[in-house]
Amino acid sequence: MAGLDCQVCGKPAVGEGFVEGARVALCEVCSEYSRGFQVFKTYVPPKPKYSPLQAAGPAVARKPQGELRLVEDYGQKIMQARGKQGLSRKDFAKKLLVQEKEVEGFEQQKFKPGEAMVKKLEFALGISLLEQAD
Numbered sequence: 001m002a003g004l005d006c007q008v009c010g011k012p013a014v015g016e017g018f019v020e021g022a023r024v025a026l027c028e029v030c031s032e033y034s035r036g037f038q039v040f041k042t043y044v045p046p047k048p049k050y051s052p053l054q055a056a057g058p059a060v061a062r063k064p065q066g067e068l069r070l071v072e073d074y075g076q077k078i079m080q081a082r083g084k085q086g087l088s089r090k091d092f093a094k095k096l097l098v099q100e101k102e103v104e105g106f107e108q109q110k111f112k113p114g115e116a117m118v119k120k121l122e123f124a125l126g127i128s129l130l131e132q133a134d
Contacts, residue, residue, distance in 0.1 A: 006030050015039040067133035070118065074129050075109035081125035082107075096120055 004013040006027035013025035017034030024034075031037045071077065082092050082103075089107075093100040098117075105111035106121070113121060118129050 008033075013040070068130040069133045070112060071129055071131050074113075075107045077127055077129060078103075078121060078125065079107045081127045085125070092124075095124060 004025040005011065006013045007024040008019065008030040009027060011027040011029070014028055015026060015031060015038050016023055017026050017031055017037035018024075019026070019030075019034050026034055026037065082089070085092075087095070089100050089103050093103045096103070096117075102111065106113055106117075113129075121127075122129055
């Protein structure tokens, strides 16, 4: 109940009481004008019990991932993959939850898709649109 404001004056509320027959949140000052005032029971979440971490095994050195970039012919790849699935631009746009003009822009390489859109396109079409940058 913490975080409520007094419904009479707007100050932070400390409890509830009845004012003119209605149960409302009240501050200390306004609680004097109420009947049946009760202070909020504050909820204190239990402290989590932490267990010591155990090593999963020897640490493996990861290869640093280089910069990824969009392939040069991404528009052609998108168009071909969409065609293989037998989807029109309109149907494909609905599947991606974007406008048809946006799909057209990607296919004609007028628009460059952002990271999230690249992931959507790759997942929907089952293709890869990114390559390692030199």
